[in-house]
Amino acid sequence: MSGLANHKFSIVVWIALLTMPFWMGALGGYTELAIRVVVLGLAAMALNFLLGFTGVLSFGHAAYFGLGAYGVGMTIKYLHPSTPLGMLIGVVTGTIAAAVIGALIAKRRGVYFAMVTIAFGQVFYFIAFRWNNVTGGDDGLTGWRRQAIDLGLGKLDISRDVTYYYFVLAVFAVSVVAMALLIRSPFGRTLVAIRENERRARFLGIPVEQHIWLSFVISCFFASLAGTLYALLSNFTDPRALRWDQSGNFVIMAVLGGMRSFWGPLIGAAIFVVLQDYVSSQTENWMSFIGVFFMLVVLFFPRGILGMIKRRASA
Amino acid sequence: MSLLQVRGVSKHFGRLVAVNDVSMTVEPGELRAVIGPNGAGKTTFFNLISGFFPPTAGSIVFDGQDITKLAEHQRVKRGMARTFQITEIFPELTVRENLRVPVEVAAGKRLSPWMTRATTAKMMERVDELVEMGGLGGKGDRLVGELSHGDQRATEIMMSLALNPRLLLLDEPTAGMGDQETYNITRLIRRLHRDQRLSIILIEHDMRVIFHLADRIMVLAEGSMLAEGTPDEIGANEHVQAAYLGKAA
Numbered sequence: 001m002s003g004l005a006n007h008k009f010s011i012v013v014w015i016a017l018l019t020m021p022f023w024m025g026a027l028g029g030y031t032e033l034a035i036r037v038v039v040l041g042l043a044a045m046a047l048n049f050l051l052g053f054t055g056v057l058s059f060g061h062a063a064y065f066g067l068g069a070y071g072v073g074m075t076i077k078y079l080h081p082s083t084p085l086g087m088l089i090g091v092v093t094g095t096i097a098a099a100v101i102g103a104l105i106a107k108r109r110g111v112y113f114a115m116v117t118i119a120f121g122q123v124f125y126f127i128a129f130r131w132n133n134v135t136g137g138d139d140g141l142t143g144w145r146r147q148a149i150d151l152g153l154g155k156l157d158i159s160r161d162v163t164y165y166y167f168v169l170a171v172f173a174v175s176v177v178a179m180a181l182l183i184r185s186p187f188g189r190t191l192v193a194i195r196e197n198e199r200r201a202r203f204l205g206i207p208v209e210q211h212i213w214l215s216f217v218i219s220c221f222f223a224s225l226a227g228t229l230y231a232l233l234s235n236f237t238d239p240r241a242l243r244w245d246q247s248g249n250f251v252i253m254a255v256l257g258g259m260r261s262f263w264g265p266l267i268g269a270a271i272f273v274v275l276q277d278y279v280s281s282q283t284e285n286w287m288s289f290i291g292v293f294f295m296l297v298v299l300f301f302p303r304g305i306l307g308m309i310k311r312r313a314s315a
Numbered sequence: 316m317s318l319l320q321v322r323g324v325s326k327h328f329g330r331l332v333a334v335n336d337v338s339m340t341v342e343p344g345e346l347r348a349v350i351g352p353n354g355a356g357k358t359t360f361f362n363l364i365s366g367f368f369p370p371t372a373g374s375i376v377f378d379g380q381d382i383t384k385l386a387e388h389q390r391v392k393r394g395m396a397r398t399f400q401i402t403e404i405f406p407e408l409t410v411r412e413n414l415r416v417p418v419e420v421a422a423g424k425r426l427s428p429w430m431t432r433a434t435t436a437k438m439m440e441r442v443d444e445l446v447e448m449g450g451l452g453g454k455g456d457r458l459v460g461e462l463s464h465g466d467q468r469a470t471e472i473m474m475s476l477a478l479n480p481r482l483l484l485l486d487e488p489t490a491g492m493g494d495q496e497t498y499n500i501t502r503l504i505r506r507l508h509r510d511q512r513l514s515i516i517l518i519e520h521d522m523r524v525i526f527h528l529a530d531r532i533m534v535l536a537e538g539s540m541l542a543e544g545t546p547d548e549i550g551a552n553e554h555v556q557a558a559y560l561g562k563a564a
Contacts (some may be wrong), residue, residue, distance in 0.1 A: 205391030
């Protein structure tokens, strides 16, 4: 697909995102659903920075997503009722955890890397699950709300879903542009080089472990940012936000949409969220439908939905 | 001062001795060939020099500094680059994208999150220069995986060259090539050696290529050094004829 076609597709995506609250209702959706698409889309794109553009599979990204979620919730509940401060603490916590864990696992490859990320992820899940009097345990962290943001000139009230949607979209836009610029930078090209041929990358003078570590930390930074937005959406978080099946959902979204394309994971997240919302209103076993759908896509469109559309467009 | 001094290196894999107490000194601007029958330990010897794995015994001095314990990327930074027996490239990227990575690494940009337009233009100028030098003009925007074997080899050599090395290690650069491709690669190597005074160590099976290019030849057999000398000396050496040339002819 040519650069121009890519450019056109990006414009379509941005227009769709900017107008989503206005047409979501007509399609049987609602604003909260639109917010979930954008937030989980950000998480899946963050994962894909590592998976699609560095070639490293993490099965533990929910840990950093969840640390962001608990970080913002606990800050607002216990420390200071400020949304930006809560988000900052959530993101810093998630990123520091990623920096430490990343340093321990950057030498592992393939399935070993994936297994170790699950293991570390489950550690955080059990902490959230067991530490009842602080995290709320299995019942989740309640008793806090997202707060109006003081912009200096006035207060931005994000309590309404539509205002919160545009706040989330603004954070999403800044994050996505930052990731796109990184991927197109010399640093981003070293990551793609590692994905394509690690041995060659090494003998071109790239310290592969250092670059994978950095990519992991950047990816987890954006995943924990998405986690803060997710908790703020429902003024609630529970241990499932950090559990391994949530990590698996991020991987499914990325693969479903197409992990070799920049926007693929967002498309995957949209399909996942809408399908989940619709099917779960019909049956409790919604995950089996997602599972079948996922298998069909992987079998017939191995490059994901967007990969398939791109191929059609260039053929 | 010698550019490379390999001092009595050995490599054991379990009970197998792949390289046994081999020493070698390469002067700046020299083109050294390493020959020997299959399984003689040539590629293992290369892997020791380039840092693929550490030697069991012995040491390696590059440009006056002991590099025995350095990782491969640190050796690259000090001016050593290599190619592989089986071509190692980025097949799903274009020729120019393949070359752009080492050009930017060599310019110290590997961690840069952004570049100015002027710097980008300078990098791409260097990339295009390498495309031309490698005889890949007109193929710069093709995916490397779709090119001929010879063009892939040329791309790999140019990627190594993009790092501005002082020592280039080439592992069987003409393996699996037809006559015309072999001729092109040989001419490229000779130009790098003659015009740019680049030091090169070459593993090769094709005797025409070796006797055409090499200043000195080292012969390995069963992990040990059998002989070392000028092409004429090696051609006249009885041990070499018995162990290697005799069998090959």
